[in-house]
Amino acid sequence: MVVYKLFWDEFSSWYLEAIKPAYQKPIDSKTLAATEVFFDKLLKLLHPFMPFITEELWQLLEERKDGESIMISDMPVANGWNKEIEQHFEKLKEVVTHIRSIRKDKNIPNKDELKLYIRAEENKYDKSLDNLAVKLANLSELILTEDKVDDAISFMVGTSEYFIPLEGNIDVEEELKKLEEELKYQKGFLNSVSKKLSNEKFVNNAPQKVVDIERQKQADAEIRIKAIEEQINLLK
Amino acid sequence: MNIASKYDPVQTEDKWYQYWMEKGFFKAEPDSSKEPYSIVIPPPNVTGVLHMGHMLNNTIQDVLVRRARMKGKNALWVPGTDHASIATEAKVVALLKTKGIDKNKLSRDEFLEHAWEWKEKHGGIILEQLKKLGASCDWDRTCFTMDEERSESVLDVFIDLYNKGKIYRGYRMVNWDPQAKTAVSDEEVIHTEEQSKLYYVQYKIEDSSDCITIATTRPETILGDTAVCVNPNDERYQHLKGKQVIVPMVERPVPIIFDEYVDVEFGTGALKITPAHDENDYEIGKRHKLQTIDIFTDDGKLNDKAQLFIGEDRFDARKMAAEKLEQLGCLVKVEDYINKVGRSERTNAVIEPKVSIQWFLDMKELAAPALENVMNDNIHFHPPKFKNTYRHWMENVKDWCISRQLWWGHRIPAYYIKGTEDFVVAKNPEEALGLTKVKQNNPNLTMADIYQDEDVLDTWFSSWLWPISVFDKVIEPEKEDLNYFYPTDDLVTAPEILFFWVARMIMAGYEYRGEKPFKNVYLTGIVRDKQRRKMSKSLGNSPEPLELIKQYGADGVRVGMLLCSPAGNDLLFDENLTEQGRNFGNKIWNAFRLVKSWEIDYSIEQPEYAQAAITWFEEKINQSIIQIEDHY
Structure with missing residues (x-):
């Protein structure tokens, strides 16, 4: 259901997050009006699937006269869409998602602002969504750079490289200690799984499903260990 | 504005359904300035109750018809029920048995009186249930395969096909009990x-x-x-x-x-x-x-x-x-x-x-245009793989035995001349007597000299006319409705009745309108539980649809049905899906409350980021609208 995804993922998770005023702050009239227009369209697109709730909300969206109903309103139409704008935003979503997961991994609170470096040439870079990136990822600034950034976590979106410097954001000592502990645990786990899998009796007699699960555990642990080791190297 | 913190489906659903009915939004009449869109409901058994298959099927139909209506079409969804000859008769016989009444000891008229009573009592429950689902049918047009108008068409068509030489009497082997005769x-x-x-x-x-x-x-x-x-x-x-x-x-x-x-x-x-x-x-x-x-x-x-x-x-x-x-x-x-x-x-x-004598319909000529127009996609099957099964059946079509030794149904309009093997086919006893007099060249014959065939017609012999008969008389139609709404647009039904019903409607369509009865046929899967078991009362895995609606709201159940994952010809239903549907409703409700909670400050300028987000979402909506358009 296209419209299910449109409402839940695109409108609720991205659009409303993007335009939402700060907590208990007012909103400007233009943005609210545009949002209500979107809501109207979304309710209409949803109406055939969910006739009741859409009627209820459409009637609440603005004052309606007796005899008006969403079920006899006009379905929104489109003659095409701007692919460039759409794709540009998709890229922004990826960047924000990366930054959010870095925050989660590194325990960086959402309220702490981060700096984001983008390795790109000044004249080829489209700045139009920078303000949105700042808002959605809570950035202090967005800096274009031509070189790699040291002491930073990097990620790629499309062909662009992004860096978040670690300075001040995390306690290196503390992080290293945590990583070493995790590494030790994962190695121990891998050891026990590998032992099991080297036991011929187990491999030959256990149901194929069970053996497969163990093999998967082994592979997952190996990937995790590699990732942790890379992070430790980066921090050192 | 004060918006309830939680969405209350029960109260909301009744309120709006009533409003839509009062305002006549489900009604459609021919209007040459508007493009017609029509669906005829696969008529459920008149004394049946809603099951999960109906829920899926009717949700899809309602989505289609509501969408068409909002796209400015003159949209009509015709509801109705089927008399379901064998099923209903069996139910009535069983009911009478519990009352200590033996069908064999009743006269035809006495039995039919009981059957009609049962029909009046239980008939239409299923249609009331469909209202709870939100079905936007034009209820004023509700038809029943055994109501007066539909019955007239059935008899007319029988007579017409008989006169064309397509209906004949022939022998067929049955299981005969010589004691009960x-x-x-x-x-x-x-x-x-x-x-x-x-x-x-x-x-x-x-x-x-x-x-x-x-x-x-x-x-x-x-x-x-x-x-x-x-x-x-x-x-x-x-x-x-x-x-x-x-x-x-x-x-x-x-x-x-x-x-x-x-x-x-x-x-x-x-x-x-x-x-x-x-x-x-x-x-x-x-x-x-x-x-x-x-x-x-x-x-x-x-x-x-x-x-x-x-x-x-x-x-x-x-x-x-x-x-x-x-x-x-x-x-x-x-x-x-x-x-x-x-x-x-x-x-x-x-x-x-x-070997007993039965009535048959010669299918060969009827099948030809019905096969051709499906194979050349004049009628679209979705999914198209059903074309193969359809072709196999139509190429090997056998004559259709249309008589049943039952009482609940359309009684065969053949009248025999006492003491002879001879008969006439006529719409009523008076016409039959007239024809008999001519045939026997004996003006002195009376009603006492003729008697009507005891058998009734196969149920499908009335439902095969459905896309025509819901609008008008099949033979010599008079109403604008038929010209305007026929051919109908979409038919949503189950693959099990592809031959019993769909194929025969196509035949009747070409025979009586020279035109297909519908443009698209959507063959939905069979709803099974998540372990792929058939839903049945004894397994206890068949949810009670009205209970689901009570618990998750009609919108939640509708979304849940549409979220069922397809698996071959089956759809796997899991109550979690209706829960997901309800949660989606709550998501919409909460998003609305959030937007409505914002205070406007006319003095602030629109921030750049908001402008950028609006520009993007406009394109996103357009993209989705075009995608949705492609899906239909």
Whole structure:
């Protein structure tokens, strides 16, 4: 259901997050009006699937006269869409998602602002969504750079490289200690799984499903260990 | 604005459904300035209740019709119910039984009175249930396959097809209970192994001193033999091609025929063929165009066609035949033998396969345009893989047996002239009498001289007209509705009734409108539980639809049905999906509350980021609208 995804993922998770005023702050009239227009369209697109709730909300969206109903309103139409704008935003979503997961991994609170470096040439870079990136990822600034950034976590979106410097954001000592502990645990786990899998009796007699699960555990642990080791190297 | 913190489906749903009804939003009348869009409901059994299959099917139809309406089309969804001849009659018979009433002791009229009472009491419950789902049907147009208008069309079409020579009377084998003197269904016959005897009997080859020996458990039926059959690959009998044999006792010459049905290993490899009294023989008889001699009366005694032992019971006649054959020197030997015997569940009488006269519809000509217009996608099947099954069936179509020995249904409009085999087909007794007078060239005949056929028509013989008959009379239509709304746009139904119903509607469409009955056929999967088991009451895995609606709201259930994951021809339903549907509703509700909670400050400028987000979401909506458009 296209419209299910449109409402839940695109409108609720991205659009409303993007335009939402700060907590208990007012909103400007233009943005609210545009949002209500979107809501109207979304309710209409949803109406055939969910006739009741859409009627209820459409009637609440603005004052309606007796005899008006969403079920006899006009379905929104489109003659095409701007692919460039759409794709540009998709890229922004990826960047924000990366930054959010870095925050989660590194325990960086959402309220702490981060700096984001983008390795790109000044004249080829489209700045139009920078303000949105700042808002959605809570950035202090967005800096274009031509070189790699040291002491930073990097990620790629499309062909662009992004860096978040670690300075001040995390306690290196503390992080290293945590990583070493995790590494030790994962190695121990891998050891026990590998032992099991080297036991011929187990491999030959256990149901194929069970053996497969163990093999998967082994592979997952190996990937995790590699990732942790890379992070430790980066921090050192 | 004060918006409730939680969405309350129960109150909201009733309120808006009533509002839509009051304002007449579901109604549609022909309007040449607007493009029509129509769907006819697959009519559920009139005394049925909603099950999950209906939920899926009707949700899809409502989505389609609501969408069409919002796209500015003059959208119409016609509701109705089916009289479901066999199912309803069985229900009524069972109900009467619990009241200590035996159907066989009632007259036709008395029984029908009970049936109508049952229909009035339970009919239409299912339509009320559909309202709870939000179905936007034009209820003023509700039809019933046995209401006056629909019944008139059924009779008109029967008469028309009869006059065109497409409907004819013919013989068919049924399970006959000679004690109850009624045909019984296959389900009412119990087969058990019983001790009997196998008789080896010699038949003389005509114009020769040779004989051929056959084996039979029923020597009395020799009197009805019309052939002897051997396997074409059996080397022992190659020399008998084109020869005739003489049936013992009655000295009737009959042909020797060759058919692969015969088991070379059984008995002597030669079978006597009695088309009137054995189902397999009947089939062979049809293939080889053999004569059928019915030697039994309705109560299992030999009739004059048998020539011998007339009036004797079939079991006494068996002994007499064996003795007679022995006297004639035709009986080679008798062996003990265990075979399967079918007995009537009701009377325990041995079932007599009996050829009875039934009404048939010749399908060949009707099938041709129906096949062609599906294969060339003039009518679109979704998914298209069903075209193959459809083609296979249509290329091998058999004549349709349209008569049923039941009372609940459209009584066959054939009137017999007492004391003759002759009949006329007419819309009512008065017309029938008129026709009879002409046919018999006897103006003095009265109503007392004719009587109507006792049988009713197969239920599908009325529902195959549905896309036409819901709008107007099928023969000589008068209303603008039919021209305007026909052909209908979409049909949403289950693959199990592709042949029973869909194919036949297409035939009727081309026969009576010269045009397809619908443009698209959506064949939905069968709703099963998440373990792919069939939903049934005894497994307890079939949720009660109205309970689901109560718990998750109609919108939640609708979304849940549409989220079912397809698996081959099945759809796997899990209550979690309706929960997901309800949660989606809550998500929409909460998003709305959030937007409505913001205070406007007219003094602030629109931030750049908001402008960028709006620009993006405009494109995103457009992209989605185009994607949705492509999905339909």
